[in-house]
Amino acid sequence: MSASDSHLALFPHGLSAGSKLLIYLLLSIAIIAADTEFHALNRFRSAMNVLLYPMQTFIQTPWLTYNRVTSFFVKQAQLQRENSALRQSFIQYSAAMQRYRNLELENQRLRILLGMQQRTRLSTRLAEILFVPHDPYQRLITVNRGSRQGIQAGAAVIDEAGLLGQITQVSPFSSEVTLLTSKDQSVPVLLQRTGLRTVIFGTGISGQLEIRYLPHSADIRIGDLLVTSGLDGVYPAGLAVAKVVQIDPGGSDAFANILCKPLAAVERNRQVLIVTGTPSAVTGKH
Amino acid sequence: MQFAHPKGPAMPLSHRRSVIAASLFIAFLLDIAPWPLEYIWLRPDFLLLVTLYWVIYQPNYLNIGAAWLLGLVLDLGDGGRLGQHALAYAVTAFVLLLVQRRMFNFPPWQQALPVAALLLIEQSISILIATFTGDTHYRIEYFAAIATGTVFWVPLWALLHRLRTPSTAETK
Numbered sequence: 237m238s239a240s241d242s243h244l245a246l247f248p249h250g251l252s253a254g255s256k257l258l259i260y261l262l263l264s265i266a267i268i269a270a271d272t273e274f275h276a277l278n279r280f281r282s283a284m285n286v287l288l289y290p291m292q293t294f295i296q297t298p299w300l301t302y303n304r305v306t307s308f309f310v311k312q313a314q315l316q317r318e319n320s321a322l323r324q325s326f327i328q329y330s331a332a333m334q335r336y337r338n339l340e341l342e343n344q345r346l347r348i349l350l351g352m353q354q355r356t357r358l359s360t361r362l363a364e365i366l367f368v369p370h371d372p373y374q375r376l377i378t379v380n381r382g383s384r385q386g387i388q389a390g391a392a393v394i395d396e397a398g399l400l401g402q403i404t405q406v407s408p409f410s411s412e413v414t415l416l417t418s419k420d421q422s423v424p425v426l427l428q429r430t431g432l433r434t435v436i437f438g439t440g441i442s443g444q445l446e447i448r449y450l451p452h453s454a455d456i457r458i459g460d461l462l463v464t465s466g467l468d469g470v471y472p473a474g475l476a477v478a479k480v481v482q483i484d485p486g487g488s489d490a491f492a493n494i495l496c497k498p499l500a501a502v503e504r505n506r507q508v509l510i511v512t513g514t515p516s517a518v519t520g521k522h
Numbered sequence: 523m524q525f526a527h528p529k530g531p532a533m534p535l536s537h538r539r540s541v542i543a544a545s546l547f548i549a550f551l552l553d554i555a556p557w558p559l560e561y562i563w564l565r566p567d568f569l570l571l572v573t574l575y576w577v578i579y580q581p582n583y584l585n586i587g588a589a590w591l592l593g594l595v596l597d598l599g600d601g602g603r604l605g606q607h608a609l610a611y612a613v614t615a616f617v618l619l620l621v622q623r624r625m626f627n628f629p630p631w632q633q634a635l636p637v638a639a640l641l642l643i644e645q646s647i648s649i650l651i652a653t654f655t656g657d658t659h660y661r662i663e664y665f666a667a668i669a670t671g672t673v674f675w676v677p678l679w680a681l682l683h684r685l686r687t688p689s690t691a692e693t694k
Contacts, residue, residue, distance in 0.1 A: 253586060253619055260590045260612040267594075267605035272655045277604055284598045288554075291599075295555045367554055368562060369602040371648060373657060373664060378601045412601055419656060440657060506556075 278405060285407035292366055292410075293380075358472055360394070360509040361385065366410055375418030375440065376401075381510060382409045390470055392511040398476035398499030399423065399464060400508055413508070416477070416498050417442060425477050426465040430455050433465055436478060436496060443501070445478050447494040452485060454492070462496060472511060541685055542583060545572050546592065554599045563663040566671035568678075569596055570611065570644055574637060575682050577618050578625045589615035603655060610647040614640050630679040638672040 251259075270276040363379040381387050383406045391403045393413045401421070405412040414421060419440035426433045432454060436445050450456065460480045466473025478496035485492055549572040557565045573592055576584040593611030597604045618625065618640055625633055645665060 253616060256586045257612060257616045260586055261609060264590065264594075264605040264609035264612065267608065268603060268651060268655065271604035281598065281604065285601075288599055291551060292554060295551045299556050367556065367600060368559065369600045371602060371606075371652065371664070373649075373652065373661070374602055376601065 282405070282407035285410055289407075289409045296366070359512050361387070361512050363387075363393075363508050363510050365506045365508065373440070375415040375421075375438065375442070376404070377413050377415065378410050379413055379508060379510070380410055382407050382411050384408045386512060387411050387510055388512075392464075392471045392475065394475060394509050394511065395500045395507070397501070398478070399471065400498075400500040402470065403510065416445060416500070423471060423477060424465045424467045425462040427456060428461040428463050429457075432456070433467070436462060443497055445496040445498055447480075447492075447496065449491050450494060451490075452492050456480060456483065456492075456494060458483060539583065542576055542580065545682060545685065546576070549573075550592075550595060550599060553596060563661075563666045564670045566667055566674050567596075567641070567644070568674070570614070570641065571637070571671055571674060571678055572682070573611065573615070574618060574640060575679060577615050578622055578633070579686070581619060581622055584615075585619065586612050586615045603652065606648055606651045606655075607644075609651060610644045613647055614644045617643055630676045630683075633679070634672050634675045637675050638668055641668045641671045 250256075267277070271281075361381060363381040366378045366380045368377050379393070387403060387406055389403050389406050389411075393400045393403060399416060401413045401415040401418075403411050404414040415438070416423060416436075417438045417440065419438055421438035423436050424433070425436045434447055434450055436447055439446055447456075458480050462477045462480070464471040464473055464475045464477055476499050478498045480494060481497045482495040483492060484494070546569065549568040552568040569592060573584065573589050577589065590608050590612040593608035594605065596602075596607045596611075621636065625636060628636075642665070645668065649664065
């Protein structure tokens with residue numbers, strides 16, 4: 237900026253702060269528009285993500301080592317307690333599992349009889365949450381599996397309770413998950429109790445989803461479970477999504493205001509499951 | 523806008539660029555470090571605090587352009603909207619440069635209040651951009667990070683001050 241012969245220069249101090257600010261303002265507006273409206277910078281971002289990945293893993297190591305060390309020094313009594321609890325739930329689950337296998341076989345036979353398409357099993361891949369954006373209101377997270385691990389954009393992301401979101405951008409070693417609750421996310425669902433099909437929308441508020449276009453006469457109650465209907469071909473059918481928590485008749489509106497609470501939660505744990513591959517790809521592999 | 527420009531000779535305590543770069547790098551790492559998700563609202567923006575510190579004490583090295591670039595790096599680092607923090611950082615650095623002379627002479631505990639105001643400016647601009655690009659809902663908790671950032675200012679100031687003091691004794 238400051239030339240050696242500053243007396244001869246036309247702008248001895250360089251540009252004024254105001255004009256500099258103006259230049260950077262315009263530049264950032266251009267970048268924001270290119271990124272959010274035209275998605276022109278996705279290549280650049282995924283390239284930068286590859287560069288940033290070692291830093292992210294480096295900064296995570298102290299936390300992970302701390303976790304490993306503390307989990308190594310657990311009390312014997314606690315282990316025993318946990319073990320017996322796990323054993324009990326294992327017995328319960330294995331009983332349920334036998335029933336489930338039976339039902340699945342029966343379902344397959346019935347589907348063949350009816351001439352319907354076969355359902356395919358889900359194959360999932362465990363991923364860990366790398367970080368959430370600096371602004372907590374942005375409803376997206378980054379996980380540590382990317383295109384190198386065979387993750388594709390559009391894959392559903394679940395946790396142990398239900399559907400969490402969808403992969404929206406993939407880099408070689410990491411990928412971005414847009415949560416269900418983000419503002420422009422919508423999922424086709426069906427009411428488990430009645431089989432009523434509808435679409436659930438994110439509101440941009442943590443822990444809140446809404447059903448918009450359901451007439452007042454629809455048979456829906458508080459506590460009803462909503463599962464994915466699989467109609468869009470993006471989310472596999474039958475994943476738990478949300479529970480109805482509030483039904484507001486909405487007075488003059490043509491439709492009822494129905495608020496739901498998603499079952500999955502990012503806050504609970506750092507591991508998520510990515511549903512890999514479309515059904516056809518799954519059968520092709522194994 | 524000439525008053526907003528750092529004039530005159532460089533401040534006598536010139537810090538080595540390596541100290542500045544290292545402190546900014548560590549602040550960036552802290553910004554992308556894992557943080558308990560229940561308390562995510564309290565996460566202070568370390569990178570912004572360190573940037574503000576260096577804009578006060580080394581405005582010739584770190585001014586609007588550098589702040590803008592650091593904001594862009596933060597956007598890349600946390601996977602957010604590209605350009606959002608870049609713009610907010612640039613405006614914050616500009617506002618700080620307007621009062622840089624006064625800030626330079628304040629003791630750290632007196633700097634804390636203007637710093638809180640600067641953090642508020644950064645977050646407000648961030649949220650404004652988010653509003654323009656489609657996010658609609660915010661909670662008041664979002665501004666809790668200002669309080670934690672302000673609390674961190676004095677210890678951070680002390681640490682960086684200590685880091686730069688030996689270098690002033692050595693150089694020239």
